[in-house]
Amino acid sequence: MYRSAIYEEPLLNELVISKKEKINSFDKIPKTLQRKKNIDIPNLDETQIVRHFHRLSQMNYGIDTGIYPLGSCTMKYNPKLCEEIASWGKFNNTHPCQDISTVQGNLKILFELERMLCEITGMDFFSLQPAAGAHGEFLGMLLTRAYHEDRNQGSRDEVILPDTSHGTNPASVSMAGYKLIEIASNKDGTVDLKMLKDALSEKTACFMLTNPNTLGIFESEILKISKMVHDAGALLYYDGANINAIMGKARPGDMGFDIVHLNLHKTFATPHGGGGPGSGPVGVKMKLEKFLPIPRIGKTKEGNYVFDYDAPESIGKIRAYYGNFSVLLKAYIYILMMGSDGLREASEIAVLNSNYMKKKILDSKLYDMPYKDIRKHEFVLSCEKLKQVKGIRAMDVAKRLLDYGFHPPTVYFPLIVKEALMIEPPETESKNDIDRYVDAILKIANEDPEIVKSAPNNTSVNRVDEVSASKNPILTWKMI
Amino acid sequence: MKFVPNSSIKTIMLEELGLNKIEDLFLDIPKDIKIKNLNLPCGLSQQETERKLRKIVGKNRSCNDFLSFLGGGIKSHYIPAIVKSITSRSEFYTSYTPYQSEASQGFLQAMFEYQSMIAEITGMDVANCSLYDGVTSLSEAALMCTRITRKKNFIMPHNISWEKKCVLSNYAKGPGIKIKEISYNSKTGKIDIDELKRKINGDTSGVYIENPNFFGIFEDDIDEISEIVKKSGSLFVVGVDPISLGITKSPGEYGADIVIGEGRGLGNTMNFGGSSLGIYACKNELLRQMPGRIIGVTKDIKDKRAFCMTLQTREQHIRRAKATSNICTNEGLCALAAVVYLSWLGSEGFFNISKINFENGEKLAKLIASLPGFKLKFKSTHFNEFVVEYSDDVKKLNKILLQNGIFGGLTLEEFYPELENCMLIGTSEVHTDDDFEKFVSSLKEVSYV
Numbered sequence A: 001m002y003r004s005a006i007y008e009e010p011l012l013n014e015l016v017i018s019k020k021e022k023i024n025s026f027d028k029i030p031k032t033l034q035r036k037k038n039i040d041i042p043n044l045d046e047t048q049i050v051r052h053f054h055r056l057s058q059m060n061y062g063i064d065t066g067i068y069p070l071g072s073c074t075m076k077y078n079p080k081l082c083e084e085i086a087s088w089g090k091f092n093n094t095h096p097c098q099d100i101s102t103v104q105g106n107l108k109i110l111f112e113l114e115r116m117l118c119e120i121t122g123m124d125f126f127s128l129q130p131a132a133g134a135h136g137e138f139l140g141m142l143l144t145r146a147y148h149e150d151r152n153q154g155s156r157d158e159v160i161l162p163d164t165s166h167g168t169n170p171a172s173v174s175m176a177g178y179k180l181i182e183i184a185s186n187k188d189g190t191v192d193l194k195m196l197k198d199a200l201s202e203k204t205a206c207f208m209l210t211n212p213n214t215l216g217i218f219e220s221e222i223l224k225i226s227k228m229v230h231d232a233g234a235l236l237y238y239d240g241a242n243i244n245a246i247m248g249k250a251r252p253g254d255m256g257f258d259i260v261h262l263n264l265h266k267t268f269a270t271p272h273g274g275g276g277p278g279s280g281p282v283g284v285k286m287k288l289e290k291f292l293p294i295p296r297i298g299k300t301k302e303g304n305y306v307f308d309y310d311a312p313e314s315i316g317k318i319r320a321y322y323g324n325f326s327v328l329l330k331a332y333i334y335i336l337m338m339g340s341d342g343l344r345e346a347s348e349i350a351v352l353n354s355n356y357m358k359k360k361i362l363d364s365k366l367y368d369m370p371y372k373d374i375r376k377h378e379f380v381l382s383c384e385k386l387k388q389v390k391g392i393r394a395m396d397v398a399k400r401l402l403d404y405g406f407h408p409p410t411v412y413f414p415l416i417v418k419e420a421l422m423i424e425p426p427e428t429e430s431k432n433d434i435d436r437y438v439d440a441i442l443k444i445a446n447e448d449p450e451i452v453k454s455a456p457n458n459t460s461v462n463r464v465d466e467v468s469a470s471k472n473p474i475l476t477w478k479m480i
Numbered sequence B: 001m002k003f004v005p006n007s008s009i010k011t012i013m014l015e016e017l018g019l020n021k022i023e024d025l026f027l028d029i030p031k032d033i034k035i036k037n038l039n040l041p042c043g044l045s046q047q048e049t050e051r052k053l054r055k056i057v058g059k060n061r062s063c064n065d066f067l068s069f070l071g072g073g074i075k076s077h078y079i080p081a082i083v084k085s086i087t088s089r090s091e092f093y094t095s096y097t098p099y100q101s102e103a104s105q106g107f108l109q110a111m112f113e114y115q116s117m118i119a120e121i122t123g124m125d126v127a128n129c130s131l132y133d134g135v136t137s138l139s140e141a142a143l144m145c146t147r148i149t150r151k152k153n154f155i156m157p158h159n160i161s162w163e164k165k166c167v168l169s170n171y172a173k174g175p176g177i178k179i180k181e182i183s184y185n186s187k188t189g190k191i192d193i194d195e196l197k198r199k200i201n202g203d204t205s206g207v208y209i210e211n212p213n214f215f216g217i218f219e220d221d222i223d224e225i226s227e228i229v230k231k232s233g234s235l236f237v238v239g240v241d242p243i244s245l246g247i248t249k250s251p252g253e254y255g256a257d258i259v260i261g262e263g264r265g266l267g268n269t270m271n272f273g274g275s276s277l278g279i280y281a282c283k284n285e286l287l288r289q290m291p292g293r294i295i296g297v298t299k300d301i302k303d304k305r306a307f308c309m310t311l312q313t314r315e316q317h318i319r320r321a322k323a324t325s326n327i328c329t330n331e332g333l334c335a336l337a338a339v340v341y342l343s344w345l346g347s348e349g350f351f352n353i354s355k356i357n358f359e360n361g362e363k364l365a366k367l368i369a370s371l372p373g374f375k376l377k378f379k380s381t382h383f384n385e386f387v388v389e390y391s392d393d394v395k396k397l398n399k400i401l402l403q404n405g406i407f408g409g410l411t412l413e414e415f416y417p418e419l420e421n422c423m424l425i426g427t428s429e430v431h432t433d434d435d436f437e438k439f440v441s442s443l444k445e446v447s448y449v
Helices: A046-058 A080-086 A104-121 A133-150 A168-175 A193-199 A222-231 A240-245 A286-291 A325-363 A384-390 A394-403 A431-446 A449-453 A466-471 B005-016 B022-026 B046-057 B081-087 B105-122 B134-149 B162-173 B193-199 B222-232 B242-246 B284-289 B316-322 B332-369 B394-403 B433-448
Strands: A125-127 A158-162 A179-183 A204-210 A235-239 A259-261 A282-284 A296-299 A305-308 A379-382 A420-423 B153-157 B178-182 B204-210 B235-240 B258-262 B278-282 B295-299 B305-309 B374-376 B385-390 B422-426
Touching (some): A046 B332, A104 A240, A104 A325, A133 A235, A133 A259, A133 A282, A168 A179, A193 A222, A204 A222, A325 A420, A325 A431, A325 B005, A325 B046, A394 A420, A394 A449, B105 B242, B105 B278, B105 B295, B105 B332, B134 B235, B153 B162, B204 B222, B235 B242, B332 B385
Parallel strands (some): A158 A204, B204 B235, B235 B258
Antiparallel strands (some): B258 B278, B295 B305
């Protein structure tokens, strides 16, 4: 049985052995700004600090610990070479405002990465500026607005989304000032064409879609959808969270999408860093090019790379400088290593893994999978039966999986599946690990419900009371 | 080796599915849009890849190779080895957002400690565990001011980075926030308080002030500014270079409601401008409108102290269209670097680093101001950046400096036409007296050419 490291590791401020009382004063700055009291940050020795964070790391689960099949998150292995190269001083100690002649290496990478992403998605141009997927969605909405305003269609103020969409989609839509129209999925779990038709109007600015969708189902009617959306004068937006299912098989650009965002920290193997940094580049078709953020990266006839700020119709910027360069660099290295065949095989095996795992679990009849059978890189189980019969909920299964040493799937999403477990075993997982995961998930369904509901027991803490954390927020060590 | 372990056993797995070939798994994709292959080169081995990247990186000159005096809020700082040692722990960097608390106690506790330290240095009650960068932090702050006050006029100084203005104008579009700018005093480089008084009114949602400001200058009339903002009933947003907070009062002590800043300087490399670290802290009463992930302390069912993501009903994965922000992925690992860095410094080290940055700024400014053809544009106390006016073409000057292995200051006239031949020079603890000597003698030499 698995056991996580368990330390009762004090907080940094609790590690202090002696407090210094001397006030650090500095009188060269204007009086009104001089500090009157010391900052209360503990003064510790490097040994203490290293042990502290080392122990904390041992109470944390990463991809290097084991399988991490979070649906729609594509938690694939992060190649070490990418980390190594990104830490070279000649990359990571470059200033964004250095003379352009001294950063030709950086620009070459950005320029070529844009072209690679265009090829992978079938889009014409890319901007590497967004720092994350949601940031890319926000840029997509800004581009949508610029496009319609340019055509004197600024009155289009609605964005349509299916009810299976990621939470960031509606949040980005409303942050950009659009009204949200959510349409229910049909009995197959895909876009209901009738509902879409009714929702589309001269008010529609955009339809946002994930394909394959969050149930892992490919929207086979995509060409019809694309025609309907364009006939209504709206744009079609592709949330690229799930593109790990179709690289080298099909491209959103060929499906009719006008704007695409990718998540390099998902599909292109850059680490999630416990939350970030990520990168959410946005690709567009020709008709949207002139609105892309500045600077664009160009190449002169002599083969020199340049930043081009001359774009009068550009939306401007959505963050400082050129994007999360360190992440972009790692994705570039990953694509170089994988190549055309490697990327296609990654998608093929991701889909194979997912279907293999799905079959093994469904054959047991312990879990159900609502909606149609054919799935791509992920699938969504329902624990509803388990809940009815044994009182075991999706969250209980998730927590019990931790006891077996596995990271749980995404839970309670998408919202249209009751007691959802959303599972995505990427191509970097071996059959052995998948088999062991399946064994555990099936075993849990047959376990004593009390054991499952009291899980986890082998982790550094037992089940955490998140409700009282919210009721009575304690957010700094001063508040304790 | 392509990070696809099941590649060699795919036929066995397909058999278990009752399928013959991989293609059978893709029958749901319409034929019309299927492609055979991507038009990309074949994959390279790891050795070939590394060789190729060595060649590419050979075209770069970094701030290790050249002496850099580029200002504008981003510069080299010394990063102790402990930072990389900790952030390279793959339990940390290969983990996802800590939704499953029980498997993420380590990262959660580190983020709680980060929040505690950021709250401490900014003088705020609470901090989130990062936004994308200082620029988007400002934009999020402007949105938050409107959510709280329900007013739509946001005031900011004319002299902030053009990128901040540009990004803010995009974030402002959704709720229809109007931005008003306040000029700076052309002699002092500080904000024009009279203009602030004229422009602020009952419709103002918030006022943004940078301290030190974009020209590196301390806004020392800060108590007066704070009072003007408070009187109008709007929120006071302060932008900081966190490194300066070792010697200055915290914004909390002079009445800030929200503090934002670029935190990259805390233990993170420049990385050509990204990744970065958006600092975001505020007063407790504004907490429920704060964007981003927040970590809290709670207990597990056995009463043991535990950490978890909290107040998630503010966030997009729960509240969807009504979330305080769309942010999901943040800059967690950069926040980890920051907390390791700050704990390595301790309050003593933090004070010292801040002091050295001030003193190096003072020293270099004096040296340059003593050269013929150069003068300080503003007569005010500054931190580690300052504006220098040159008597001739500053771009030409920088080109020649480049030949001497020096990145000169950031030229300002593109964004501030009134600052012709001015440059923003930045220094930090990485520079030694020898570096200053080299810079100054180059300037002397070049200006005589």
